[in-house]
Amino acid sequence: MTAAALGSRTELAAAARIVVKVGSSSLTSANGRLDPDRLRALVDVLAARRADGGQVVLVSSGAIAAAIGPLGLNARPRDLATQQAAASVGQGLLVAHYTKAFADHGLRVGQVLLTADDTVRRGHYRNAHRALTRLLDLGVIPVINENDAVATEEIRFGDNDRLAALVSHLVHADALVLLTDVDALYTGPPSRPGARRISHVGSPRELDGIDVSSRGSAIGTGGMVTKLESVAIATQSGIPVVLTSAAQAADALAGRDVGTWFAATGRRTSIRLLWLAHAARAHGRLVLDEGAVRAVVERRTSLLPAGVVGVEGEFEAGDPIELVGPDGVVVGRGLVAYSSDEVPNLLGRSTGALREELGPGYDRALVHRDDLVLVRRRRPAP
Incomplete structure (x- = not known):
């Protein structure tokens, strides 16, 4: 059974x-x-x-x-x-x-x-x-x-x-x-x-x-x-x-x-x-704008650099991180495709522009939807 x-x-x-x-x-x-x-x-x-x-x-x-x-x-x-x-x-x-x-x-x-x-x-x-x-x-x-x-x-x-x-x-x-x-x-x-x-x-x-x-x-x-x-x-x-x-x-x-x-x-x-949703220890955070929150939560899309406005913490590619909205509320957890040193240069830019400027491989999602889980929205601690 x-x-x-x-x-x-x-x-x-x-x-x-x-x-x-x-x-x-x-x-x-x-x-x-x-x-x-x-x-x-x-x-x-x-x-x-x-x-x-x-x-x-x-x-x-x-x-x-x-x-x-x-x-x-x-x-x-x-x-x-x-x-x-x-x-x-x-x-x-x-x-x-x-x-x-x-x-x-x-x-x-x-x-x-x-x-x-x-x-x-x-x-x-x-x-x-x-x-x-x-x-x-x-x-x-x-x-x-x-x-x-x-x-x-x-x-x-x-x-x-x-x-x-x-x-x-x-x-x-x-x-x-x-x-x-x-x-x-x-x-x-x-x-x-x-x-x-x-x-x-x-x-x-x-x-x-x-x-x-x-x-x-x-x-x-x-x-x-x-x-x-x-x-x-x-x-x-x-x-x-x-x-x-x-x-x-x-x-x-x-x-x-x-x-x-x-x-x-x-x-x-x-x-x-x-493991990702409940057991993984987050190494950092990506701060999403409202459009990216809707895309990830409602349409279940991958997280693209264009919708990210900030990065917190230090992490390597493949580490678990939290995704938070502009209000600081956690909306998901995922495995990030770039290190924290690389992410700032990608923020707010389209994948097409990144591919054209930095070359193939930089047009991938920050967090692919297959490596992303949503969590119940909770308010940040005061």
């Missing part, structure tokens, strides 16, 4: 391949230490799914939280160096628990640590796809986490929710299941009187007016905002999502009416375009 075939949550029970993401708060006790009983309860659910013939990819947070107790820390460290040290200690503890718990069901696990560079660089992306696919073919359950021990603020995903959405596309999953410390998306903070569970979301417009500002737990790093961002990545690329609590994981995988079901809203796109 493909992702496009999953039209409702009841079909989730028959999905051939799912990605399950579990947050730190679902694996730890109130004092922040890893709770083996909670971890084992989740493993029991996933092992049952494997016994039914389904493939499972597990994206698990919890490495830093697992080290809080053994390192004698009072809480999750705030500085990057201590986070990296805690991740180095905690990742081994976390995987050891998973290895033992799955082995009790006759299953093997394989640890996979990723950084943002593994999706920013297309060669790394292909390598990760090949490795994960082979693990699944061998009957192994991949246990994926961000490589916090080496990741820096500049290259990290920021939260495993986004990583899980990208992994879902990378492994061609039929669905993504996000397990968190709340049992569903609500019309407001769950603690607020009158807040109601939202069972089904058919499109992003249905979320207008929903208050998702409340913070996640003190143990984890993400809140509902990051989860909805990951939902958008998955659903817009053809992968439905279920968001619920770890306690309801078995019911969710069985297709029962728990949590919130987010229907797929787009078609599965190429890995390259998904």
Whole structure:
């Protein structure tokens, strides 16, 4: 069964391949230490799914939280160096628990640590796809986490929710299941009187007016905002999502009416375009005039030099960049055909004039439409 075939949550029970993401708060006790009983309860659910013939990819947070107790820390460290040290200690503890718990069901696990560079660089992306696919073919359950021990603020995903959405596309999953410390998306903070569970979301417009500002737990790093961002990545690329609590994981995988079901809203796109839209780190910006914005957004044309009025940042030909309108609003991302040193001499000029003055090869688009993805318009930060 493909992702496009999953039209409702009841079909989730028959999905051939799912990605399950579990947050730190679902694996730890109130004092922040890893709770083996909670971890084992989740493993029991996933092992049952494997016994039914389904493939499972597990994206698990919890490495830093697992080290809080053994390192004698009072809480999750705030500085990057201590986070990296805690991740180095905690990742081994976390995987050891998973290895033992799955082995009790006759299953093997394989640890996979990723950084943002593994999706920013297309060669790394292909390598990760090949490795994960082979693990699944061998009957192994991949246990994926961000490589916090080496990741820096500049290259990290920021939260495993986004990583899980990208992994879902990378492994061609039929669905993504996000397990968190709340049992569903609500019309407001769950603690607020009158807040109601939202069972089904058919499109992003249905979320207008929903208050998702409340913070996640003190143990984890993400809140509902990051989860909805990951939902958008998955659903817009053809992968439905279920968001619920770890306690309801078995019911969710069985297709029962728990949590919130987010229907797929787009078609599965190429890995390259998904990488460009959601994972690539922009190296600079091209500022478009209004005519170029309309051409790129409404007519889906390539970006020509004549419609560009400014360039920001330093980049080489082939680097990912952002396309912004005159108001500073990002309208797209693309792979630029020229370096930032070359672009200023091309701005505002027709391809014909450039070919005549500079020769063949300078009449090509700044960003070809095949290397360009549109993004939802968002206002620049104040």
